[in-house]
Amino acid sequence: xxxxxxxxxxxxxxxxxxxxxxxxxxxxxxxxxxxxxxxxxxxxxxxxxxxxxxxxxxxxxxxxxxxxxxxxxxxxxxxxxxxxxxxxxxxxxxxxxxxxxxxxxxxxxxxxxxxxxxxxxxxxxxxxxxxxxxxxxxxxxxxxxxxxxxxxxxxxxxxxx
Numbered sequence: 001x002x003x004x005x006x007x008x009x010x011x012x013x014x015x016x017x018x019x020x021x022x023x024x025x026x027x028x029x030x031x032x033x034x035x036x037x038x039x040x041x042x043x044x045x046x047x048x049x050x051x052x053x054x055x056x057x058x059x060x061x062x063x064x065x066x067x068x069x070x071x072x073x074x075x076x077x078x079x080x081x082x083x084x085x086x087x088x089x090x091x092x093x094x095x096x097x098x099x100x101x102x103x104x105x106x107x108x109x110x111x112x113x114x115x116x117x118x119x120x121x122x123x124x125x126x127x128x129x130x131x132x133x134x135x136x137x138x139x140x141x142x143x144x145x146x147x148x149x150x151x152x153x154x155x156x157x158x159x160x161x
Contacts, residue, residue, distance in 0.1 A: 009032070012112050018059055026085065029085065051089060059084050093106075
């Protein structure tokens with residue numbers, strides 16, 4: 001079996017968290033499936049029963065810009081915006097998209113989602129610790145800001161030495 005993914009592409013790098021859900025963008029899926037982005041969106045539009053709102057949704061331009069500022073996303077903009085597909089949406093896409101590479105790519109995408117889920121589970125204690133540290137820093141910052149904002153009120157006035 002030949003490798004259907006270019007060597008410089010990592011599927012894990014194409015999985016983003018948007019609105020608290022792990023998703024892939026239509027443009028990244030098009031790159032993997034070696035089709036035009038509009039073909040991905042046509043498949044979704046032509047099969048509405050397979051793609052409920054919790055499987056696929058449009059992201060705002062602000063969400064996309066925020067995503068681009070955090071990671072390197074696919075090249076090129078979109079005149080109509082971007083579509084995000086959840087893991088279930090991608091599984092449904094695999095049932096309607098007919099290309100030579102669709103089966104192999106779909107399996108690799110599902111494997112990437114599973115690998116990421118395992119990684120998150122295995123490292124949940126690290127993420128908890130980081131979250132606790134962040135909360136402590138926020139609390140300390142708030143207390144320091146409070147002290148500085150009230151510092152002038154408590155300065156003793158020294159008169160004549």
